[in-house]
Amino acid sequence: MENMKDxxxxxLIEMYEEIEKYxxxxxxxxxxxxxxx
Amino acid sequence: xxxxxLKVLIDKNKELCSVLPENTILNRKKKKEYLKxxxxxxxxxxxxILAEIKKRYSKIEEFxxxxxxPILKEEEKKLTLFKxxxxxxxxxxxxxxxYYLYHLHRYYKDDLKSVNVCLYSLLESFQKVGITLTKDDxxxxxxxxxxxxxxxxxxxxxxxIQETFESLYWKCPNIITILEVNFKYLYYKNLKxxxxxxxxxxxxxxxxxxxxxxxESYYNTIAKRKALEAVDEYTILQKFIKNRVNxxxxxxxxxxxxxxxxxxxxxxDMLSILEKLLSSLEEYEYxxxxxxxxNDMRNxxxxxxxxxxxxxxxxKEIEKEExxxxxxxxxxxxxxxxxxxxxxxDEKNIFKIQEIFSHLETFYAELDDIKxxxxxxxxxSVDISISDALKMVSSNYLYFVxxxxxxxxxxxxxxxTKKHQDLAYFMNSFSFTLLNNIHLxxxxxxxxxxxxxxxxxxxxxxxxxxxxxxxxNMKDDINDLIFADNLTKTKLNVEDIEFYLEMKKxxxxx
Numbered sequence: 321m322e323n324m325k326d327x328x329x330x331x332l333i334e335m336y337e338e339i340e341k342y343x344x345x346x347x348x349x350x351x352x353x354x355x356x357x
Numbered sequence: 358x359x360x361x362x363l364k365v366l367i368d369k370n371k372e373l374c375s376v377l378p379e380n381t382i383l384n385r386k387k388k389k390e391y392l393k394x395x396x397x398x399x400x401x402x403x404x405x406i407l408a409e410i411k412k413r414y415s416k417i418e419e420f421x422x423x424x425x426x427p428i429l430k431e432e433e434k435k436l437t438l439f440k441x442x443x444x445x446x447x448x449x450x451x452x453x454x455x456y457y458l459y460h461l462h463r464y465y466k467d468d469l470k471s472v473n474v475c476l477y478s479l480l481e482s483f484q485k486v487g488i489t490l491t492k493d494d495x496x497x498x499x500x501x502x503x504x505x506x507x508x509x510x511x512x513x514x515x516x517x518i519q520e521t522f523e524s525l526y527w528k529c530p531n532i533i534t535i536l537e538v539n540f541k542y543l544y545y546k547n548l549k550x551x552x553x554x555x556x557x558x559x560x561x562x563x564x565x566x567x568x569x570x571x572x573e574s575y576y577n578t579i580a581k582r583k584a585l586e587a588v589d590e591y592t593i594l595q596k597f598i599k600n601r602v603n604x605x606x607x608x609x610x611x612x613x614x615x616x617x618x619x620x621x622x623x624x625x626d627m628l629s630i631l632e633k634l635l636s637s638l639e640e641y642e643y644x645x646x647x648x649x650x651x652n653d654m655r656n657x658x659x660x661x662x663x664x665x666x667x668x669x670x671x672x673k674e675i676e677k678e679e680x681x682x683x684x685x686x687x688x689x690x691x692x693x694x695x696x697x698x699x700x701x702x703d704e705k706n707i708f709k710i711q712e713i714f715s716h717l718e719t720f721y722a723e724l725d726d727i728k729x730x731x732x733x734x735x736x737x738s739v740d741i742s743i744s745d746a747l748k749m750v751s752s753n754y755l756y757f758v759x760x761x762x763x764x765x766x767x768x769x770x771x772x773x774t775k776k777h778q779d780l781a782y783f784m785n786s787f788s789f790t791l792l793n794n795i796h797l798x799x800x801x802x803x804x805x806x807x808x809x810x811x812x813x814x815x816x817x818x819x820x821x822x823x824x825x826x827x828x829x830n831m832k833d834d835i836n837d838l839i840f841a842d843n844l845t846k847t848k849l850n851v852e853d854i855e856f857y858l859e860m861k862k863x864x865x866x867x
Contacts, residue, residue: 324405324406324409327359327360327409328852329413329852329853329855329856330852330855330856331359331360332406332409332410332413333410333856333859333860333863333865334360335360335363335406336403336406336407336410336865338360338363338364338367339363339367339399339402339403339406340403342367342370342371342399343396343399343400343403345371346374346392346395346396346399347396349374349392350389350392350393350396353379353385353388353389353392354389356379356385357382357385
């Protein structure tokens with residue numbers, strides 16, 4: 321990611337949390353898919 | 358990408374993911390590849406953001422305390438030696454005998470370990486002024502002598518000390534009280550030598566520096582240290598970490614609200630006015646908290662002529678009783694050695710010794726108050742200021758304990774000792790502007806003086822604002838305003854501090 325300098329601290333933490341949640345979702349989706357096979 | 362854009366992107370990708378077909382092996386393979394790629398992209402993004410968070414956190418975490426601050430603190434400690442020539446201390450307080458003997462009395466029924474710690478502190482206090490006490494100094498009672506022999510000569514052997522105490526206790530249950538009074542006797546017996554020690558020390562120190570110079574240097578060091586701490590990033594952060602300051606109190610909305618509470622129109626020298634006001638309120642708060650003491654001091658000072666010669670008379674009374682006690686002790690010793698000792702006569706002698714000891718215990722207890730009044734007689738003039746009267750109070754632990762207990766019997770000694778330390782520090786480190794200008798014997802409306810003074814500086818301050826229950830809130834608000842102003846002079850801002858504190862709580866960086 322580029323240009324993070326202008327992102328406020330609060331937003332940066334929230335972005336981190338959003339991405340963390342999304343990555344969890346992706347991992348679970350992958351696991352579900354593997355189970356189906 | 359900003360937060361909103363990220364949220365939109367994630368929602369869009371989630372939706373896309375939900376519509377991707379999984380019905381055939383090929384579709385599932387394609388979806389799997391998509392998910393893996395997506396995961397890789399966002400894991401990288403997560404790492405990038407984490408690196409940025411760490412970078413910002415480290416930048417704040419790396420703040421170190423200004424190197425001059427600990428040096429000034431050390432200097433401050435050294436300069437506190439001026440307390441030794443506090444005019445309101447007698448050598449009794451300088452040696453901390455007031456504190457140790459009070460606690461020895463208190464620990465009497467508590468635990469032997471604390472009793473012994475007190476005894477060693479007392480021995481050290483005498484040692485420091487050049488008097489090495491031996492068992493032979495404890496002539497009040499043979500049991501006291503026997504116990505001090507073990508305490509002095511078997512310091513490392515707790516078992517022997519414990520066993521000796523237990524065996525002596527049954528013969529002489531008031532052994533600790535006897536020791537307490539015996540120490541008082543030793544103090545007065547050696548008073549001239551002790552006084553000389555402090556005079557010599559004072560002369561030695563002041564041979565190179567004037568006493569006033571040292572005092573001035575002490576106040577300057579405190580002021581310099583406080584000024585540095587006020588704009589020191591590390592010190593500021595510690596205040597937040599230790600919850601002494603709240604971030605919410607410092608946001609712009611609250612700061613503006615607080616400014617309006619004090620000023621209708623903001624003056625250009627707002628900070629200087631607030632600092633003065635805070636200082637006045639601090640003095641005033643101490644005055645309000647200890648108004649009952651100020652009143653007692655006022656009464657004592659009004660009657661100061663009655664105290665003349667009382668101490669000398671009491672000491673003579675004590676000396677006479679002690680002479681009788683020591684004679685009786687000698688007789689008892691001889692009788693103990695004598696083969697033909699008659700039990701009946703023995704009991705009479707022992708009873709007499711106990712009776713005289715009981716008188717001496719009372720006399721010495723009375724002497725504490727007489728000594729304090731004697732100090733008032735010798736040191737306080739009728740035009741003494743309230744701050745000097747409180748300085749005298751803070752210099753006398755026994756008086757402080759007695760009057761606080763009289764005022765509130767529920768207060769325990771730990772609380773009282775803490776209050777005493779706090780008052781003593783305040784009285785020794787604060788530069789007074791209000792209480793040093795009001796005479797103890799004057800009846801003045803101090804809240805009115807403060808209110809009028811600050812109204813002249815355009816501060817909205819009514820007498821009703823100065824009720825004791827409002828003082829803490831008002832002081833907190835002023836402190837926040839001064840703190841917020843100082844913050845603008847640093848490399849920190851409220852947003853960074855908020856972020857730093859949140860990061861400390863969250864486990865992201867672990």
